[in-house]
Amino acid sequence: MTERSIPLAIKLPVVVTVFMAVVAAFVSERVLVRLEETQARHLGDLATVYLDGLSSALASPVVREDVWETFDILDRARQTNAGLKPVLTVVANTAGRVIASSDPKAVPSWSELPSRFLHQGAATPAIEPRDQESEAVARVDLSTGGQVVGSIHAVFDTAPLLAERRSVLITLIGTNLALTSVLAGVAFLVVRRMMRPVGVLAGHLQAGADRGVEPIPASVIERALKEFKRLYASYNDMAVAVREREEWSQRMAEDERLASLGRLASGMAHEINNPLGGLFNALDTLRQHGERSDVRAKTLDLIERGLRGIRDVVRAALVTYRADEAPRLLHREDVDDLRLLVAPEIRRKDIALAWTNGAYAPLPLGASPVRQVLLNLLLNACEATRFGGEIRFSADVDEGQFVAVVDDDGPGPPDRLRSILESQANFVPRERGLGLLIVQRLLTDLGGSATVHPSPSGGTLIRVVVPLPSEVLADVA
Amino acid sequence: MAQLQTVLEVAPRSAGSPKRGLAPRGEARNLGHLYGREGRLFDKVDRRQVLAWTAAAVLGGSSQARSASSELRFGLTPVFLTSDLELLARLKAYLEKSTGFPVRLITRRTYQEITALLLSGQIDAAWICGFPYVVYRPQLALVAVPVWQGKPLYRSYLITGRDRPANSIDDLRGDVHAFSDPDSNSGWLVTATALARRNQAPDTFFSQSIYTWGHRNVIRAVASGLAQSGSVDGYVYEVMRETDADLVGQTRVVARSDLLGFPPVACAASSAREPRTAALQSALVGMRDTDQGRAVLSMLRLDAFSIEPPSLFDGIAQEVAVVRGAAG
Numbered sequence: 133m134t135e136r137s138i139p140l141a142i143k144l145p146v147v148v149t150v151f152m153a154v155v156a157a158f159v160s161e162r163v164l165v166r167l168e169e170t171q172a173r174h175l176g177d178l179a180t181v182y183l184d185g186l187s188s189a190l191a192s193p194v195v196r197e198d199v200w201e202t203f204d205i206l207d208r209a210r211q212t213n214a215g216l217k218p219v220l221t222v223v224a225n226t227a228g229r230v231i232a233s234s235d236p237k238a239v240p241s242w243s244e245l246p247s248r249f250l251h252q253g254a255a256t257p258a259i260e261p262r263d264q265e266s267e268a269v270a271r272v273d274l275s276t277g278g279q280v281v282g283s284i285h286a287v288f289d290t291a292p293l294l295a296e297r298r299s300v301l302i303t304l305i306g307t308n309l310a311l312t313s314v315l316a317g318v319a320f321l322v323v324r325r326m327m328r329p330v331g332v333l334a335g336h337l338q339a340g341a342d343r344g345v346e347p348i349p350a351s352v353i354e355r356a357l358k359e360f361k362r363l364y365a366s367y368n369d370m371a372v373a374v375r376e377r378e379e380w381s382q383r384m385a386e387d388e389r390l391a392s393l394g395r396l397a398s399g400m401a402h403e404i405n406n407p408l409g410g411l412f413n414a415l416d417t418l419r420q421h422g423e424r425s426d427v428r429a430k431t432l433d434l435i436e437r438g439l440r441g442i443r444d445v446v447r448a449a450l451v452t453y454r455a456d457e458a459p460r461l462l463h464r465e466d467v468d469d470l471r472l473l474v475a476p477e478i479r480r481k482d483i484a485l486a487w488t489n490g491a492y493a494p495l496p497l498g499a500s501p502v503r504q505v506l507l508n509l510l511l512n513a514c515e516a517t518r519f520g521g522e523i524r525f526s527a528d529v530d531e532g533q534f535v536a537v538v539d540d541d542g543p544g545p546p547d548r549l550r551s552i553l554e555s556q557a558n559f560v561p562r563e564r565g566l567g568l569l570i571v572q573r574l575l576t577d578l579g580g581s582a583t584v585h586p587s588p589s590g591g592t593l594i595r596v597v598v599p600l601p602s603e604v605l606a607d608v609a
Numbered sequence: 610m611a612q613l614q615t616v617l618e619v620a621p622r623s624a625g626s627p628k629r630g631l632a633p634r635g636e637a638r639n640l641g642h643l644y645g646r647e648g649r650l651f652d653k654v655d656r657r658q659v660l661a662w663t664a665a666a667v668l669g670g671s672s673q674a675r676s677a678s679s680e681l682r683f684g685l686t687p688v689f690l691t692s693d694l695e696l697l698a699r700l701k702a703y704l705e706k707s708t709g710f711p712v713r714l715i716t717r718r719t720y721q722e723i724t725a726l727l728l729s730g731q732i733d734a735a736w737i738c739g740f741p742y743v744v745y746r747p748q749l750a751l752v753a754v755p756v757w758q759g760k761p762l763y764r765s766y767l768i769t770g771r772d773r774p775a776n777s778i779d780d781l782r783g784d785v786h787a788f789s790d791p792d793s794n795s796g797w798l799v800t801a802t803a804l805a806r807r808n809q810a811p812d813t814f815f816s817q818s819i820y821t822w823g824h825r826n827v828i829r830a831v832a833s834g835l836a837q838s839g840s841v842d843g844y845v846y847e848v849m850r851e852t853d854a855d856l857v858g859q860t861r862v863v864a865r866s867d868l869l870g871f872p873p874v875a876c877a878a879s880s881a882r883e884p885r886t887a888a889l890q891s892a893l894v895g896m897r898d899t900d901q902g903r904a905v906l907s908m909l910r911l912d913a914f915s916i917e918p919p920s921l922f923d924g925i926a927q928e929v930a931v932v933r934g935a936a937g
Contacts, residue, residue: 200787200819203835204826237834241785242817 141323145316152315156308160301167300171293172261179270180257182218183284185209187274190223194231194274194282199241202232210234219267220287222249226280249285259288266291329360333367344378345371389570392511399476403445407438414438448472461494462502462534467527470507477514483521490528496601497534501574508571509538509582509594516542516592534580534598541591549592550584680711681885684723684735686872696908703901707892710885719822720792727877734876734889739925740794742875746919746926750881752874753893753914754921757844761917762868764843765795768831768860775838775863778803786815787830787839790822794925795842799866802928805935825849832859844871848910870922874914890916 138146186209193201206221222233224245233239239246250260250271259270268290274282336348347368353361414431421427448469467489478485506527513523517540524539549568575582580598587593683704685697697714704712715732717723724741726732727749734752742749754761769775769784778800788811789796797811804814811818819836821827824845830836843865850857874893876886893914896902906913 199785199817199835200821200826200830203830203833204821207829207833232835235834241835 140327141320144323145319148319149312149316152308152312156304156312160304160308163304164297164301167297171290171297175261175268175288175290175293176257176259179259179268179286179288182209183257183270183272183286186221186284187272190284191274191276191281194223194225195276197225197231199232203234203236203241206232206234217289218286219289222246222285223274223282224285225282231282245285248287253280253283261290263290263294266294326357329356329363333363336367336371340371340374345374347371385570392508395477395511396473399473400445402476403472404442407441411435411438444469445472460499462497462499463494464489464492464527466499466503467506467536470503470510473507474510474514477511478523481514481517481519481521483514483517483519483523486522486524488524488526488528490526492529495529495534497578497598501578502534502598505571505574505578505596506536506538508568509536509596512568513538513540513542513592513594516540518542522589529600532600532602534600536596537593538596539587539589539591539593541587541589544586544590545584545592680713681708681734681889682713682715682732683889684715684717684726684732684737686717686720686723686735686737696905699901699905699908703896703899703905704889704892706901707895707899708885708888710888720790724792727875730877730879733880733883733885734874736872736874738790738792738794738872739870739922740798740929741792742873743922743926743929746922748878749875750878751917751919752876752886752890754873754917755871755909756912756915757871757910759912760868761871761915761921763795763871764868765799765866766841766843766846767800767838767863767865768828768841768846769838769863770831770834771859771861773837773861777864779807781838781863782814783816784837785817785819785835786811787819787821787827787836789820789824789827789839789841791820793824793842794869794872794928795866796824796827796840798925798928798932799869800840802931803866805932808935810935825853828853828856828860832856838863844910851910867924869924870917873917873922 186205189205190202193205202223206223210218210221218234220233220235220238222239222245223231225231228245228251230239230241230243230245232241245251248269250258250269252258252271253273254271255273255275257270257272259268261268266289268288270286270288272284273280274284332348332352336346339346348364348371353364353368356364411434414435417427417431421431468487471485471487474485477483510523510525517523521541523541525537527534527536529535571582575596575598578598580596582594582596585593585595681704701712701714704710715723715726715735717726720738720741723732723735724737724745727735727737728745742751757763767778767781769781775781786800788800791797801811804810807814819830821830821839824842827836827839827841828846828849831839839860846857846862874889876889880886892902894916896906897913
């Protein structure tokens with residue numbers, strides 16, 4: 133979880149830093165160990181050369197216990213010794229008494245050999261580093277003719293060696309720190325630069341969900357790396373395709389609306405044409421037998437019913453399609469009128485329509501949008517239902533909501549139906565939607581919703597729920 | 610200015626007026642007997658010397674002829690600094706030019722070695738110390754004496770560490786004391802005499818005596834702390850005060866002796882009259898008259914070489930007597 137929440141632009145530099153720190157620690161440790169070994173060898177060589185050089189010159193003066201000559205040799209050796217200097221050299225006899233030292237004030241002749249020197253005999257030069265005191269103490273025995281006659285002791289100042297080691301350590305730490313931070317910084321910049329196109333892409337995809345897909349501008353593509361240019365191009369192809377499809381879908385929706393209007397108009401024409409034939413017949417009857425009062429009354433009644441039927445159809449169509457009409461209450465008759473509008477389709481396909489309309493008072497809902505929603509759903513159901521099938525319609529008020537159910541026994545709800553009707557987003561259908569888009573938009577405006585269920589008969593059951601405004605609920609109840 | 614650091618102690622001739630030059634061989638032998646009475650050592654050396662002369666006499670003029678034809682051998686004691694090759698080269702060049710002889714400069718570690726070479730006739734002349742000159746005065750003749758600060762005289766200094774509050778030799782009791790050479794006047798005899806006058810001897814007065822075989826080494830020993838005090842040639846000390854101020858600065862002078870005869874150039878009394886000796890004498894005396902000679906003198910910080918009477922060294926002879934008396 134934590135791992136996922138750290139951005140790559142931070143994670144990679146951290147990995148680089150940790151890696152560099154491990155490498156630096158390892159390398160530094162090796163360098164220092166080798167340096168210490170080299171210094172110890174160097175110091176050992178130096179001490180050996182120094183003490184061996186002195187021992188050949190000192191054997192004779194030590195046998196004679198010649199203080200001056202011993203001092204003279206030590207003093208000259210000190211003067212000529214460059215580089216790593218012995219800070220103190222002492223020559224002692226076998227009894228552990230100093231014959232002479234290079235610093236007689238600190239270690240006078242004939243005093244006891246100070247305890248800081250090595251008291252263990254050493255036929256070959258022995259050296260003991262003492263880093264705490266920044267010095268190394270060396271000893272070699274002086275012998276002539278196989279007989280030990282005394283010993284030479286030297287103290288070397290190892291402070292320069294320790295300082296060198298310290299300075300190497302500081303240099304290592306400094307260099308590694310600088311290198312690590314530079315590499316971490318470079319890693320940060322590189323990763324951020326590499327991730328920038330991904331961010332651009334992510335931003336466009338996110339914006340696409342909200343405001344529609346926008347192609348990435350050419351200026352951004354031009355600056356991008358080769359791989360991302362390809363990615364951007366693919367994205368833009370996709371964006372163009374999506375746009376085209378969107379436009380096409382809108383056109384399709386419009387076509388669909390026109391198509392359903394056409395279907396309705398043809399149904400209406402049929403609905404008007406039927407009584408018209410009767411009306412003309414009635415007119416002929418009146419012309420020929422108008423003087424007969426019984427025929428006249430019967431014929432006029434027939435004409436009146438025919439005209440009333442035409443009036444009802446026209447009124448229903450007017451109510452349904454006059455969008456500029458002022459909103460008015462939804463009467464239960466408005467719902468019943470829909471039977472007239474779908475009657476031509478019902479008859480055409482010989483469908484049995486089971487119609488249930490509750491006894492509710494006029495509802496404070498826009499009659500026009502509700503009727504259009506229900507009409508479209510009913511027409512849709514007619515479309516889905518086979519010849520001789522059945523459609524069940526019911527409408528009523530239930531718990532402060534207007535609830536209508538359209539239940540057909542067609543082949544069952546296609547997936548797209550649910551995705552269109554139940555979608556909250558501004559969804560664009562891929563296929564021909566039979567006015568479903570209009571349904572969805574109108575319902576959104578009304579604050580209502582539609583849910584799609586499989587019907588018990590194997591067809592599709594669509595349940596439309598439109599909540600009633602709360603202030604009128606009391607009256608309705 | 611290390612070139613200054615060579616003092617040449619040359620055996621002088623024995624008796625007679627300096628103006629008259631070098632004493633004859635017979636006279637020298639007589640003087641040797643005369644001075645030989647002063648101590649056993651003298652008798653011994655004298656006997657050895659007599660043997661050498663006897664041998665020379667037996668071999669006749671041949672050895673003399675050979676030495677006459679060969680180079681001038683000039684001995685230098687390592688009182689000062691023996692390693693200044695430039696000074697040695699200039700001195701050699703000057704002497705060769707002035708005397709007309711090829712010159713060989715001979716240096717040894719101790720006074721004793723140079724004195725023995727001189728007494729045995731293996732070198733023609735040597736710059737020695739007043740002490741061996743006095744001791745072997747019968748066998749030696751003065752050739753010339755250096756003049757320093759206008760006089761053929763110098764002093765011996767008692768020195769100690771810079772920060773030590775000592776005002777006389779009495780404050781130095783129990784020290785580790787650095788002497789230059791047991792045959793040096795300023796580096797041993799003067800201090801031994803002062804102690805003898807107090808009925809003391811170096812071995813008992815000092816906790817330990819160190820011989821450093823050079824006046825410069827005495828200063829080094831005292832400066833380093835190896836010795837708490839030392840006996841040193843005042844001329845060397847003063848010259849080094851100029852040339853080696855750091856080293857000399859670590860010491861201070863406790864006491865200065867009376868003026869004594871400057872270490873002379875001497876030759877064997879037997880060869881005092883030889884042309885080579887005379888040539889050497891005139892070369893030394895005439896040193897301040899030529900540029901080349903003045904350059905050598907300037908390196909040595911000396912004014913000139915002059916011919917002085919043996920009585921110049923009577924002061925040292927008195928010291929010898931005091932020490933001998935105390936020892937006896």
